[in-house]
Amino acid sequence: xxxxxxxxxxxxxxxxxxxxxxxxxxxxxxxxxxxxxxxxxxxxxxxxxxxxxxxxxxxxxxxxxxxxxxxxxxxxxxxxxxxxxxxxxxxxxxxxxxxxxxxxxxxxxxxxxxxxxxxxxxxxxxxxxxxxxxxxxxxxxxxxxxxxxxxxxxxxxxxxxxxxxxxxxxxxxxxxxxxxxxxxxxxxxxxxxxxxxxxxxxxxxxxxxxxxxxxxxxxxxxxxxxxxxxxxxxxxxxxxxxxxxxxxxxxxxxxxxxxxxxxxxxxxxxxxxxxxxxxxxxxxxxxxxxxxxxxxxxxxxxxxxxxxxxxxxxxxxxxxxxxxxxxxxxxxxxxxxxxxxxxxxxxxxxx
Amino acid sequence: xxxxxxxxxxxxxxxxxxxxxxxxxxxxxxxxxxxxxxxxxxxxxxxxxxxxxxxxxxxxxxxxxxxxxxxxxxxxxxxxxxxxxxxxxxxxxxxxxxxxxxxxxxxxxxxxxxxxxxxxxxxxxxxxxxxxxxxxxxxxxxxxxxxxxxxxxxxxxxxxxxxxxxxxxxxxxxxxxxxxxxxxxxxxxxxxxxxxxxxxxxxxxxxxxxxxxxxxxxxxxxxxxxxxxxxxxxxxxxxxxxxxxxxxxxxxxxxxxxxxxxxxxxxxxxxxxxxxxxxxxxxxx
Numbered sequence: 001x002x003x004x005x006x007x008x009x010x011x012x013x014x015x016x017x018x019x020x021x022x023x024x025x026x027x028x029x030x031x032x033x034x035x036x037x038x039x040x041x042x043x044x045x046x047x048x049x050x051x052x053x054x055x056x057x058x059x060x061x062x063x064x065x066x067x068x069x070x071x072x073x074x075x076x077x078x079x080x081x082x083x084x085x086x087x088x089x090x091x092x093x094x095x096x097x098x099x100x101x102x103x104x105x106x107x108x109x110x111x112x113x114x115x116x117x118x119x120x121x122x123x124x125x126x127x128x129x130x131x132x133x134x135x136x137x138x139x140x141x142x143x144x145x146x147x148x149x150x151x152x153x154x155x156x157x158x159x160x161x162x163x164x165x166x167x168x169x170x171x172x173x174x175x176x177x178x179x180x181x182x183x184x185x186x187x188x189x190x191x192x193x194x195x196x197x198x199x200x201x202x203x204x205x206x207x208x209x210x211x212x213x214x215x216x217x218x219x220x221x222x223x224x225x226x227x228x229x230x231x232x233x234x235x236x237x238x239x240x241x242x243x244x245x246x247x248x249x250x251x252x253x254x255x256x257x258x259x260x261x262x263x264x265x266x267x268x269x270x271x272x273x274x275x276x277x278x279x280x281x282x283x284x285x286x287x288x289x290x291x292x293x294x295x296x297x298x299x300x301x302x303x304x305x306x307x308x309x310x311x312x313x314x315x316x317x318x319x320x321x322x323x324x325x326x327x328x329x330x331x332x333x334x335x336x337x338x339x340x341x342x343x344x345x346x347x348x349x350x351x
Numbered sequence: 352x353x354x355x356x357x358x359x360x361x362x363x364x365x366x367x368x369x370x371x372x373x374x375x376x377x378x379x380x381x382x383x384x385x386x387x388x389x390x391x392x393x394x395x396x397x398x399x400x401x402x403x404x405x406x407x408x409x410x411x412x413x414x415x416x417x418x419x420x421x422x423x424x425x426x427x428x429x430x431x432x433x434x435x436x437x438x439x440x441x442x443x444x445x446x447x448x449x450x451x452x453x454x455x456x457x458x459x460x461x462x463x464x465x466x467x468x469x470x471x472x473x474x475x476x477x478x479x480x481x482x483x484x485x486x487x488x489x490x491x492x493x494x495x496x497x498x499x500x501x502x503x504x505x506x507x508x509x510x511x512x513x514x515x516x517x518x519x520x521x522x523x524x525x526x527x528x529x530x531x532x533x534x535x536x537x538x539x540x541x542x543x544x545x546x547x548x549x550x551x552x553x554x555x556x557x558x559x560x561x562x563x564x565x566x567x568x569x570x571x572x573x574x575x576x577x578x579x580x581x582x583x584x585x586x587x588x589x590x591x592x593x594x595x596x597x598x599x600x601x602x603x604x605x606x607x608x609x610x611x612x613x614x615x616x617x618x619x620x621x622x623x624x625x626x627x628x629x630x631x632x633x634x635x636x
Contacts (some may be wrong), residue, residue, distance in 0.1 A: 073537050085534065146535075165481045
């Protein structure tokens with residue numbers, strides 16, 4: 001049985017449709033990330049799961065029980081807010097105990113739950129401090145601890161790292177994942193940061209304009225994007241129009257702005273006129289395989305471990321990322337590379 | 352800050368605060384001095400405790416202190432009790448909320464005397480309330496509602512006049528609480544009343560104290576509402592002070608005036624303390 005099951009959920013705010021017929025499941029102990037650009041509906045979906053909003057249509061179930069109309073205080077969820085949302089008038093210890101007292105958890109049980117969380121998050125020295133005496137990272141830990149002591153069925157994260165600096169973000173990100181795995185928590189995490197989603201998640205739900213574009217493991221959504229939006233949003237991709245000329249088994253021949261290319265795919269093309277994508281790092285410098293392309297770079301940008309090389313073909317700009325072999329200068333007038341056929345990905349049909 | 356800095360601050364404040372301080376200070380000084388026998392307009396000016404002794408022994412004074420405290424406390428508490436839910440309701444803008452907010456604050460712009468006379472007209476023997484109650488059949492004949500013994504009229508007027516002030520202070524404080532903090536309390540299992548007790552009240556206690564203190568001071572020293580709509584058989588401290596002054600008993604009037612100032616000062620301090628302790632106690636339960 002799924003920890004959370006969202007079925008056909010639509011959410012409208014007056015004339016604006018924030019979510020359109022969304023269905024997804026989250027298994028017990030799974031870490032699922034809702035990923036998408038601003039305004040895609042990911043926070044709305046999280047608020048529907050937490051109970052702060054009620055859907056216009058559709059249902060939400062937790063462990064098989066319908067919770068669609070249940071208020072947040074009656075749901076077995078705990079939320080980590082983007083702003084941390086610590087109670088400013090309460091000490092760290094009081095903040096941690098707040099939910100336990102509200103749920104009337106006996107004092108010895110409170111201690112049994114608090115002590116390991118305090119130790120796990122290293123909050124012992126901060127217990128008597130007020131939130132405004134803590135750094136951003138410490139406040140985030142308290143917010144996380146406050147949610148953890150509730151031992152909820154599902155823990156919800158609303159962009160919890162967006163107020164932290166880059167270095168701290170990485171540390172707390174690892175910490176959240178470690179704690180989630182240690183406690184076998186079911187977690188739903190909202191972010192617009194694709195690197196965060198790839199690093200932390202068991203599965204990623206990619207949302208765009210209120211619709212699900214793709215659900216999959218980080219590797220699936222990165223290596224097997226289903227739409228040009230996913231290909232472009234997760235990492236970077238060269239997305240181009242293609243016309244399917246012929247195909248046999250898993251091999252397809254397509255016409256593209258880079259010329260005729262061969263691609264291998266388990267899936268059938270969605271039509272004759274389709275979009276295809278390939279990752280900039282898929283290019284093999286001086287490769288001798290199929291799909292060999294010779295281009296005149298317009299400019300290049302040295303990035304340390306690799307070099308970004310840009311070129312145009314048929315009024316479209318492309319990018320390849322090539323590793324520089326020691327001492328080799330990639331800023332040439334002409335560059336040849338090949339794209340392995342399995343690195344070319346079939347996307348949606350062109351409308 | 353260095354001494355020249357402090358001097359500069361003091362000089363800058365002098366034209367405003369200094370002038371007010373000087374005027375109020377001189378009045379307070381004269382009142383205190385007069386209550387101890389100085390500035391005697393009808394006899395010899397010399398230090399004496401006779402006026403204090405005489406006034407403190409009088410039942411009339413005791414009753415007026417109790418009555419003024421009753422009006423002051425009730426008005427302060429009733430005003431914030433009514434203002435809190437309204438402040439929470441108006442916390443987030445909605446269509447018409449600005450208009451509702453403006454209408455609720457309108458009593459701030461109506462002079463107390465005008466309000467008192469309007470009220471007296473409304474509840475008059477042949478006023479609209481009496482007519483309405485007879486029309487709906489609840490009363491068979493008109494009733495005397497004016498100058499009621501329990502000062503309900505004064506309390507209604509005080510609350511009507513002061514509630515908008517409490518609303519003004521509490522709305523600002525309530526609006527300063529972030530949605531996330533309230534949502535977090537909800538998420539942790541708090542119902543509406545628990546959220547109020549454990550989050551809203553503690554985070555707005557300073558505004559609550561300020562509102563209660565200011566309303567209490569104004570209401571405990573009420574004269575006009577009491578004179579127009581108050582009970583005939585009771586006198587507020589301000590009324591008693593005016594009565595003594597009108598009778599030429601300036602030193603007695605000064606004793607009542609100084610007592611009123613002391614009650615306002617100590618009472619407001621105690622009220623603020625009790626409000627804070629009450630909110631803290633309620634939030635811990």
